[in-house]
């Protein structure tokens with residue numbers, strides 16, 4: 421059953437048209453790998469999928485409901501791992517996890533933290549303060565957070581950065597186990613992660629020149645009464661803004 425979809429998505433960041441006319445769909449147990457050159461918009465798309473930002477055009481739906489209609493419900497069903505590990509330097513690994521578990525309303529906090537620490541093989545770091553962790557240990561701590569509580573969707577932005585080979589293999593196992601329980605995983609990576617049969621979404625295919633998009637908008641706006649152009653078209657010409 422198709423659960424998570426996006427259609428006709430256009431993403432603008434600053435004055436940059438990152439991608440346009442992008443669509444995706446994912447069903448229970450699916451993995452989607454985002455691919456594309458640096459700056460193609462993988463992180464931007466993951467942020468849209470998490471409901472942290474809004475598309476300039478198009479919509480993203482969870483079981484037919486636009487995620488923009490209830491962002492709190494959407495946040496509750498997903499775990500998002502961004503570029504930043506978001507580890508509090510003065511708190512121990514365990515207390516960092518406790519903070520996240522409390523925010524997520526986990527009931528068996530200590531039990532779930534123990535499980536997550538074991539899954540990422542960082543139990544021995546439980547009492548180490550965040551500021552003393554190596555970058556790989558920070559990434560493993562951040563990854564252990566996504567195991568806390570229940571979720572239906574993992575959005576992972578370059579989850580392998582800083583991880584050694586064993587941790588990458590462990591992450592691949594965690595992804596497989598999450599999918600086996602019906603979870604959907606969408607991730608970006610520049611290195612091979614051993615994920616079984618992911619759908620590939622290549623963002624390079626959705627890059628469109630800014631001027632082409634503005635002309636397209638102009639046609640669409642001819643029937644509009646209001647002026648909701650994001651940019652003045654002459655300004656676009658002056659700056660020659662293209663992808």
Ligand SMILES: Nc1ncnc2c1ncn2[C@@H]1O[C@H](COP(=O)(O)OP(=O)(O)OP(=O)(O)O)[C@@H](O)[C@H]1O
Pocket residue numbers: 433434435436438456457458459460461462463464465
């Ligand atoms: N906060 C921001 N404000 C304005 N533009 C931004 C911002 N963050 C990113 N961008 C721009 O958006 C575009 C897409 O960036 P994004 O980080 O989504 O790409 P990416 O595919 O994840 O890149 P990478 O592979 O390098 O991580 C880039 O051109 C970037 O310069």
